[in-house]
């Protein structure tokens with residue numbers, strides 16, 4: 001039931017974070033994975049576009065789940081949809097420390113997210129690990145469903161520092177071992 005108890009109702013509104021503030025917060029969360037043995041530069045938030053409340057926060061789960069599709073964005077959207085008990089994320093914004101790959105961006109279209117906000121770019125990530133060279137905006141333009149607004153790069157230098165951290169550079173060497181790819185070291 002709607003509550004309309006005078007003009008002062010619902011004044012406990014959460015202060016909305018700017019995209020930069022949100023990205024900085026997400027990068028610092030993602031850096032927490034560097035405290036353990038499995039650093040991972042791909043962190044995601046799903047945020048209610050209107051209220052700014054966070055629905056889900058996670059990092060890439062490919063290694064721990066032995067699932068090549070468990071990129072941070074896919075994982076976040078799966079968790080978010082399960083939490084909402086709906087296959088739609090309309091009304092939500094996906095924040096990610098790195099521009100979504102075509103797989104993740106396709107899922108963002110299928111899920112109907114309002115916005116996608118990213119930190120580092122696919123080109124940034126490609127200096128360290130395999131990528132498919134199709135930008136998030138190019139994927140968005142190919143769908144005939146409502147297109148999410150794509151914003152980025154935001155706080156690119158900071159987000160990219162996730163990739164150039166010595167611990168992550170060492171992890172990339174292990175990730176890419178024997179895969180014949182020249183890396184930034």
Ligand SMILES: [Zn+2]
Pocket residue numbers: 071072073100101102103104105
């Ligand atoms: Zn992806």
